[in-house]
Amino acid sequence: MSISSKVQKLLLAKSGGYCQNPGCNGDIFHYFEDGKLTSIEELAHIIAQQVGGPRGSTNEKITNRDEYENILVLCPSCHSLVDKEPEQFPIGMLRSWKTNHENRIKSVFQAPIYPDRNSLRTEISRLLTSNKAIFDQYGPQSEFAQKSVQSEAFSMWKLKSIETIIPNNRRVLQLLETNFPLLNEDEQKTLATFKIHKEGFEYNKLSGDKNPTVPLFPNEILNILQ
Secondary structure, eight states: OOOOHHHHHHHHHHHTTBOSOTTTOOBOEEEOTTSOEEEOOEEEESSOSSTTSTTOOSSOOGGGTTSGGGEEEEOHHHHHHHHHOTTTSOHHHHHHHHHHHHHHHHHHTOOOOOSSHHHHHHHHHHHHHHHHHHHHHHSTTSHHHHHSOHHHHHHHHHHHIIIIIHHHHHHHHHHHHHTGGGSOHHHHHHHHHHHHHHHHHHHHHHSSOOOTTOOOOOGGGGGTTO
16 A cells, blocks of 8 residues: 555645644755755654554554545654654644644635725735736746746746745635625636636646646736725
8 A cells, every 4th residue: 555646745735835743843845056846745654554553553444544634744853753752642642733733724724804895905915916026036937037047947936836826826716705795797707717727827836747728827816806
């Protein structure tokens, strides 16, 4: 048995890119000056794959031990620690780490209901302005991309996309959908277009695949709620 690629991607997404040990929460993505982007995440079993492993002597079926519910994302140091000292890190504790961490990540993106368009516009503008600054600085048509080595420019753009643009896009979409009644008919159509772009952009940056049919960023979203 092994952890499927689908489970691996879900675990990484739910971790938000950070070690799930609440005493660590270290960043598992690292960008180097030479343009290399690497990750140091380790997928740690709460109940070991084998009966003789850390916390492995339970009635949990072997076939279930590589499933999402039994894995958490840790940095190498934390993974080594919890497996070397399983008595200090029992099953219940590790499960609570995973649940609490994922709830914290989720809470960041819970969208409030705004009383008026201006209040919502202020928050949307802040997020979109941040994304535009990154696109202008590191995007495929930027001066940085034109002057840098191709691999370096690609790595930097991918890093900033994963680190900032994708979370911001998710936040923009959630804010607008939660406050949908504040949008007029044209803005609702713009939101639908933005959602398609957002989902395609994420796919291209996170899946390791490339879908050339993803629509371009709809510039109309920049003027929404005005």
